[in-house]
Amino acid sequence: MKKIFEIALGILAAIGGFVDIGDIVFNTVAGALFQYQLLWAVVIGVGAIITYSEMCGRVAVVSQRAAFDAVRERLGFGVGLLALVAGQLVNLLTLAAEIGGIALALQLLAGLPFRVLLVIAVLAMGLVIWAMPFEWIERVFGYIGLALLVFAVGAIKLHPDWGGVASGFVPHADTSDLAVYLFFVVGLLGAATVPYEVYFYSSGAIEERWTPKDLGINKANAIIGYSLGGLLSFALMITAAELFYPREISPETLGSVGLGANVPLGEIGLLLALIGILFAVSGAAIDTAFSGAYNLAQFFGWEWGKYRTAVEAPRFTLAWMVMLILGFLIVVTGVDPIQVTEYSVIFSVVALPATYIPILLVANDRAYMGNYANGGVANVFGIFYLVVILVVAVAAIPLMIISNMGQG
Amino acid sequence: MSGPVDLALGILDHQLLDSEGRRCGNVDDLELERVREGDPRVEAILAGPPVWRGRGAIGRLAAALARGRTVRVPWSEVEKVDSGVRLKQPAEAYGLGRGDTRARKLVAWIPGAER
């Protein structure tokens, strides 16, 4: 009984924690531009993150080594260091986007000046990471992030054309602007599979002291939690498809996302949506800062983890603090956080193979994994999604240029 | 006493753990003996930024940019090899983990750092 409760809690945290600013932006704009036609891309993204999160979790539990440990061991010092630098730049961009997103959500809730809210956001994140135990952080931000379910309610209330929705799960493009369409395929996949997620997930497994007994929970969390989290992405896209697409509205700000809950559900819907966004994006910011610190520590062999005290893991501690400060500095320059979000997702996609290839290699290594090495099913999915990701990684920058960042 | 090369090559880039299970660096390189005789044995584990010079062009660049000393841990100090390379003594005994020692002074200033 206790085990089922534990699994349920973990799933709830995974659902609420699935969505970040990249998902919010790309799913909303995709729905506004292409109605339901890109729902299938979300499915592929969710499948990829489920497959690789489960693999990462299993590797971490069995070998007690997190994902970035595997990068250095598999790729060697030189290539591993390149992967580290590229990964950190992407992480930093993502973190800047998330911090900007927190400030935007706070602004829509409270109306205070943006830069003031940026400072509040960074200080709050720093305080939470410093003072709260790891499990608490994940639970609190995951559970309150569930407020985003309001978008599912709102989407249904808007009476979508369910036939159209169903056809959206079959890849098809009924558009004159193929480059923009493909750009959004890349963006949606990228938003669902941002690298910090797997790094964080695998280090998190060690933070929470999972043992091989917990591998069932790991699988359930990944499969059920992220699938249901994917529903939130669908809800965002369908809402935009119903509200914005018929009116030829091209959403450009977080306020537009808020409007998507405000129109069908009134003031309550708006508040739940903004609070959900605030906590989901805050959780993502924390995860991203941690991911940056984990990667650095794991590559260089430093002590790491929130399960250690700050004095036990001082370089790790300084690392996440520096990440938060650098992220803040990027956004405080006045750059549009929504644009930073779009760039961060696209660049994440390019860096993704360097993340996923080592994981797949290590998960298959019997010397490492013993009986827990990948079976046929995990490898079929692993290889399929790796191929998808390689194609998307190669196409990302050209599409970004040809489609003019999705503007056409 | 030195160890068989196959085992040692398998531990390159792996985590070093001291006697108390604390992480204290990675295996940055290995010191080999009797290579010319065709009977290679591992004499010691090497760690630290200067050691990276032996890890390719990028290693040399990284070594030039980083501060730190080479630490040499004789193979006899290896207790066992499982998920990491476990050593027989605390990190300080080898001169490992000095970066964390330096950083600790900074972090200790913040209230609540020992919790």
Place this chain on the structure above:
Amino acid sequence: MACGSSSTLTAKSLQQQSDAVKSAAAEGALLAQQIAHEETTEPFARIHAGELADQAKAAGQSLTMTRAPAALQAEKRKAVAAARATSAALEALHQAPDDQAVAERVERRLKALSQ
């Protein structure tokens, strides 16, 4: 959201800026409707109306700053006028984010401008 503007206006970029203005108008109409029915919060309405007003303004500025060939002069003038009217209406919303009467008027105006 200004696209990279070259020195002369093309039919395509004129269309894009014009669409951007209509998009802001349509979205503003939705927001105004919410305000008119007292179904939204004051901070949200104020901030979002301001964002939309900036969008329309930016599109208008981008148009004014680029020279149009003779064939597009008339179109450009209409588009600039529409941008000005749209941003003025949204600005009114931004200044009075909980005024139902203003919201009702602005909603009608923006609906017309979004066609």
